[in-house]
Amino acid sequence: MYGAGYMALDKEPIVFQVPDFGDRFWVYAHYDARTDEFSEIGKQYGTKPGFYLMVGPSWKGETPAGITAVVRSSTSLAFVAPRVFMDDTEADHAAIQSVLKQVLYYPLSEFDGKAKTKDWSKLAHFPAPASGGKGETKWVNPETFFDELPAVMKQVPPLPGEEALYNWIGSVLEAAAKDPQIKQTLRDTAIASEREMIDPFFQWRYNGRAAGNGWNSPVNGAQWGTDYDNRTGTAKSNMYDNRPEETKYIYTDDDSTGKQLSGQNAYAISFAKVPPVRGFWSLTLYNSEHMFHPNALERYSLGTKDKTLKYNSDGSLTLYASANSPGKDKESNWLPAPEGTFSLYIRAYWADKANIDRAWTPLTVLGTDAVGGRALQ
Numbered sequence: 320m321y322g323a324g325y326m327a328l329d330k331e332p333i334v335f336q337v338p339d340f341g342d343r344f345w346v347y348a349h350y351d352a353r354t355d356e357f358s359e360i361g362k363q364y365g366t367k368p369g370f371y372l373m374v375g376p377s378w379k380g381e382t383p384a385g386i387t388a389v390v391r392s393s394t395s396l397a398f399v400a401p402r403v404f405m406d407d408t409e410a411d412h413a414a415i416q417s418v419l420k421q422v423l424y425y426p427l428s429e430f431d432g433k434a435k436t437k438d439w440s441k442l443a444h445f446p447a448p449a450s451g452g453k454g455e456t457k458w459v460n461p462e463t464f465f466d467e468l469p470a471v472m473k474q475v476p477p478l479p480g481e482e483a484l485y486n487w488i489g490s491v492l493e494a495a496a497k498d499p500q501i502k503q504t505l506r507d508t509a510i511a512s513e514r515e516m517i518d519p520f521f522q523w524r525y526n527g528r529a530a531g532n533g534w535n536s537p538v539n540g541a542q543w544g545t546d547y548d549n550r551t552g553t554a555k556s557n558m559y560d561n562r563p564e565e566t567k568y569i570y571t572d573d574d575s576t577g578k579q580l581s582g583q584n585a586y587a588i589s590f591a592k593v594p595p596v597r598g599f600w601s602l603t604l605y606n607s608e609h610m611f612h613p614n615a616l617e618r619y620s621l622g623t624k625d626k627t628l629k630y631n632s633d634g635s636l637t638l639y640a641s642a643n644s645p646g647k648d649k650e651s652n653w654l655p656a657p658e659g660t661f662s663l664y665i666r667a668y669w670a671d672k673a674n675i676d677r678a679w680t681p682l683t684v685l686g687t688d689a690v691g692g693r694a695l696q
Contacts, residue, residue, distance in 0.1 A: 320415065322401040322439075324424060328375030329395035334386070334430045338421035339368045344404040344598035344668055346565050348541070349373065351394040352475045354554060356541040356562050358390035363565060363597070363669045372427065373397065376476075385432040394475050399424060400559055404599050404668070406624040416440065454608030461509040465492065465502070478545060520555040521609070523570040523662060527552070534571045534665075534681040541565075556609065557664075567594070567667040567675050572660070574684045580663065582642030582656035586686040588663070590636040595679055598669030599623035604640055604654040605662050614655035622666075627651045 326333050335347065337360070346361030358373075360366050369387035374380075375395045382389055401422050405415045420436040429435075448456050469492055477485040495502040519525050527537035527549065540560035543550035553560050560568060572579055574586060594600040601622030606612045611619040621628065621638055629651050630636050639645040639653045640663065663684065667675060 320403045320405050320419060322399070322422060324399050326373065326392075326397040326399060326424065327395065328373065328378070328392055328397055330426075332372050332374040332378060332380070332427040333397075333424050334427055335371050335373060335399070335424045336421055336434060337366060337368050337371060337387075338418045338434075340403065340418055343415075343418070346402050346561065346668075348400045348402065348559065348561050348565065349390060349392070350398040350400070350541065350559060351392045352396045353394070353543060354398075354541065354550065354559060355393070355543055357392050357397075360390065361565060370430065370432075373399075373424075383427070383430065385430075396474060398559065402561075402668075404624070406626060408626060454610060459513075461513040462506060464509040465495065465505045468492065481545065517551065517555055520552040523556065523572050525552060526556055526570070530569050531680040532683045533573050533575060533577060534569045536567065536569045540568065561668075564672065565669065567665075567670040567672075569665040569667070569681050570662060571681075571684065572662045574686045580640070580656075580661050580684070580686075582640075582658045582661060584686045585641040585643070585645060586639065586684055588638045588640060588682050588684050590638075590682050592634070592679070593622075593636055594665065594667040595671040595675050596623075596667045596669055597671060598667075600665065600667045602638060602654070603664045603666070604656055605664060606657045607660045607662075609662070612655065612657045612661065616650075616653075616655055618653075618655060621652065621654060625651075 337347070340362065344362050346363070347358070348356055349358040349360065351357050360371065367387065370385055372382065372386045372389045374389055374391050375397075376391065376393055377395075378391070403415065403419065403422070405411055416438075419439055421434060422439075423435050423437055425435065468488070472485060472488070491501075491505070495505050523535050527535045530536040537553055537557075537560055538549050539546045540553070541562045543553075557568070557570075560566070574580055574584075580586065588602065599622060601620045601624065603620035604612065628636065629649075637652060639649055640656050640661070641653075642656050642658050644650055645653050665681065
C-alpha cells in the first residue's frame with residue numbers, strides 16, 4: 320500500500336504518526352525538493368511507534384512534549400511516500416485497515432498528543448489532470464523551462480560546492496532577461512535537450528548501471544546529491560526511488576538477446592532463487608508508458624504478496640509474461656502484458672545487501688519468437 324503527499328514546511332512543522340505495524344514491513348520515505356531522502360523512518364531502522372515531527376531547514380523551535388523525534392528537510396517543500404506491505408488476500412486487505420487509518424500527517428498546530436485516525440477507504444476520488452498525450456502528465460515544459468527555473472532555484476538552495484554553478488546559471492538567466500536573442504537560444508536549447516538527452520532516459524537501459532543478464536539498477540538512489548545524470552534518469556523514468564538500504568530496484572526493457580519485450584511473444588522469467596530480502600520482493604510489468612496494463616485478472620505484479628504462486632520441484636520459480644495466457648495450469652504465475660512493448664521491474668524491499676549485491680544475479684528473461692517460433696537464448 321502506497322501513500323503520497325506534498326508538505327509545505329515554510330508555514331509550520333508537520334506531525335506524522337507511526338502506528339504499531341507488528342511484523343509488517345513498512346517505510347516512510349521523506350524526500351526534499353531534490354528527491355533526496357532526508358530521514359530514516361521504517362522497520363529496517365527499528366523505528367518505534369509514536370509521534371514524529373518534520374521541520375523545514377530554518378526551523379528553530381523547541382521539540383514539543385510527546386514528540387519522539389524530529390526529522391529535518393533540506394528544502395521547505397517535502398514529499399512523503401509511506402509504503403506498507405499487504406499480501407494479496409482479502410483477509411489481509413481487511414486486516415491492514417486498522418494501521419492504515421493511523422498513518423496521518425498534519426500541521427503541528429493540530430497536535431494534541433492523541434492519535435488521530437482517518438478512513439482512507441472513503442477518500443474522495445478526483446479525476447487526473449488533462450494530459451496532452453499518453454502516459455503521465457508532462458509537468459516540465461521545455462518551452463517555458465528557463466522562465467520557471469529562477470523560482471525553482473530560489474526554493475532549492477545550492478548544496479555545498481554548487482554556489483558557483485548557481486551564480487553562473489543566474490548570470491545567463493539575467494542576460495536572457497535583457498536580450499531576446501539569448502532568451503530564444505535558451506528556449507531552443509531546452510527543446511533540443513529534451514528531445515536528445517532527457518527523453519532517452521525513459522528507457523531503463525540508460526538508467527543506473529548493469530546488474531547482470533541485461534538488467535540495470537540505479538546508482539545513488541534517493542541520495543543523488545550532485546549526481547545529476549542518475550537523478551535526472553530516475554526523475555524521467557521512475558520518480559522517487561527509495562534509498563538502497565530500503566529498496567533494491569532492478570529493471571529491463573529487453574529479453575536475454577537484447578530484444579525489446581513485446582506482448583506478442585511469450586516469456587519465461589526463471590528465478591533459481593527469489594531475491595534475498597528481509598522485507599518482500601515483487602516483479603511488476605509496465606506498458607510502454609511505464610503504467611499498469613489493464614487486464615481481466617487485475618494483476619500487475621507477482622511476488623511475496625501472492626499466496627498462489629506455484630514453485631518448481633527444485634524450489635526455483637518460473638513466472639510468465641505475455642498478452643495471451645500460458646495455460647490454465649500456469650496462470651497463477653502469469654503477468655498479463657499488452658500486445659505491444661512492455662518492461663519488467665524487480666523491487667526488493669529491505670534486501671539482504673551483501674547477498675543481493677554479490678551473490679544474487681537477476682534472472683534471465685527467455686522467450687519464444689512469435690514469428691519464427693524459436694527459443695530466444
